[in-house]
Amino acid sequence: MPGQAPGVRIDGLTVVYKTPAGELPAVRDVSLRLEPGTITGIVGESGSGKSTLALSLLNAVQPPGRIAAGSVDIDGLGDVVGLRGEELRKARGRHVGYVFQAAQNSLNPLKTVGKQVLDLGRSHGVEDLRGLVRDAKELLGRMGLDGARVLDSHQHELSGGMRQRVGIMLALVLNAHLVVLDEPTTALDMITQANILKIVREVHAERGLTTLVITHDIGVVAEVADRLAVMYGGRLVEQGPTRQVLGDPRHPYTKGLIRAIPRLTGDISEARALPGRPPTLATVPERGCVFRDRCELRMDVCETDDPAATAHGDRIVACHAVKVREHA
Numbered sequence: 001m002p003g004q005a006p007g008v009r010i011d012g013l014t015v016v017y018k019t020p021a022g023e024l025p026a027v028r029d030v031s032l033r034l035e036p037g038t039i040t041g042i043v044g045e046s047g048s049g050k051s052t053l054a055l056s057l058l059n060a061v062q063p064p065g066r067i068a069a070g071s072v073d074i075d076g077l078g079d080v081v082g083l084r085g086e087e088l089r090k091a092r093g094r095h096v097g098y099v100f101q102a103a104q105n106s107l108n109p110l111k112t113v114g115k116q117v118l119d120l121g122r123s124h125g126v127e128d129l130r131g132l133v134r135d136a137k138e139l140l141g142r143m144g145l146d147g148a149r150v151l152d153s154h155q156h157e158l159s160g161g162m163r164q165r166v167g168i169m170l171a172l173v174l175n176a177h178l179v180v181l182d183e184p185t186t187a188l189d190m191i192t193q194a195n196i197l198k199i200v201r202e203v204h205a206e207r208g209l210t211t212l213v214i215t216h217d218i219g220v221v222a223e224v225a226d227r228l229a230v231m232y233g234g235r236l237v238e239q240g241p242t243r244q245v246l247g248d249p250r251h252p253y254t255k256g257l258i259r260a261i262p263r264l265t266g267d268i269s270e271a272r273a274l275p276g277r278p279p280t281l282a283t284v285p286e287r288g289c290v291f292r293d294r295c296e297l298r299m300d301v302c303e304t305d306d307p308a309a310t311a312h313g314d315r316i317v318a319c320h321a322v323k324v325r326e327h328a
């Protein structure tokens with residue numbers, strides 16, 4: 001059913017967590033567009049704010065966190081930051097399908113997978129429950145599982161990788177047209193991971209979805225994403241079409257991430273880990289560039305001024321040292 005894919009406009013989004021040192025931002029002034037029908041990948045090291053950003057798409061940030069500023073406007077839903085209660089519950093699952101991180105542990109241990117599919121359908125007013133179960137079985141089959149058997153199983157009877165695929169099935173089965181996958185394949189070996197991503201891509205195309213894939217592994221999204229957004233210290237530091245970002249990274253952090261991955265550089269001996277560690281909420285600088293402590297291009301202005309995200313053609317880069325060439 002192409003043509004139903006919603007667009008998403010995230011503008012000036014800031015999400016804070018309450019800490020002993022006060023409220024600190026895990027996501028700061030992030031603006032991002034998900035174009036209808038595309039797959040966007042968000043990459044960044046652990047703690048960069050990816051999951052917090054994903055939760056914001058469902059207005060699902062829990063205390064001690066809260067969305068402190070900005071909007072998340074989804075076609076057909078409006079600004080989800082303003083949604084509450086029943087409206088929000090209906091939107092989740094039906095409009096926005098999602099697999100949150102650690103989804104492999106989030107199944108109900110007391111119920112079979114099939115029962116959980118039925119519960120999901122009932123709670124969203126699905127009339128054709130038989131059809132829903134059929135779709136669930138089919139999706140599981142496509143991901144290399146024995147659908148009937150998995151539907152009859154409890155969580156403890158499934159491996160981590162199987163649970164992860166069940167999570168993906170649950171994100172897709174209600175036929176939502178916006179799908180958010182947070183680390184969808186981390187429990188899987190490389191070959192299964194590649195297969196699952198291929199299926200995500202196929203289902204995305206068949207159903208006309210808008211998809212967001214979140215991962216710390218830039219190699220994972222390189223395979224599926226049309227666009228990439230790179231996150232660091234709660235900021236989006238670079239965005240653009242995947243091929244451009246991978247083939248000609250501009251931000252020093254993106255360059256470092258790519259250099260660290262042998263299967264992207266094509267040569268194991270060339271791969272170099274990015275020195276240093278990403279900041280935590282407590283250590284992320286209040287002023288200036290969040291990446292400066294690890295940056296080889298650091299200048300004086302980076303200490304004091306946060307670089308603005310600047311668009312040039314299809315590319316958006318937030319770095320004082322980078323003069324993005326026109327028409328990247």
Ligand SMILES: Nc1ncnc2c1ncn2[C@@H]1O[C@H](COP(=O)(O)OP(=O)(O)OP(=O)(O)O)[C@@H](O)[C@H]1O
Nearest residue numbers: 017026045046047048049050051052053064280281
């Ligand atoms: N409930 C919470 N209370 C306090 N701080 C939190 C909470 N959840 C996340 N944070 C902090 O917010 C920052 C961003 O976390 P987030 O989980 O969004 O990052 P991430 O990029 O998804 O990392 P990971 O891949 O490890 O999940 C981190 O510094 C994290 O410690």
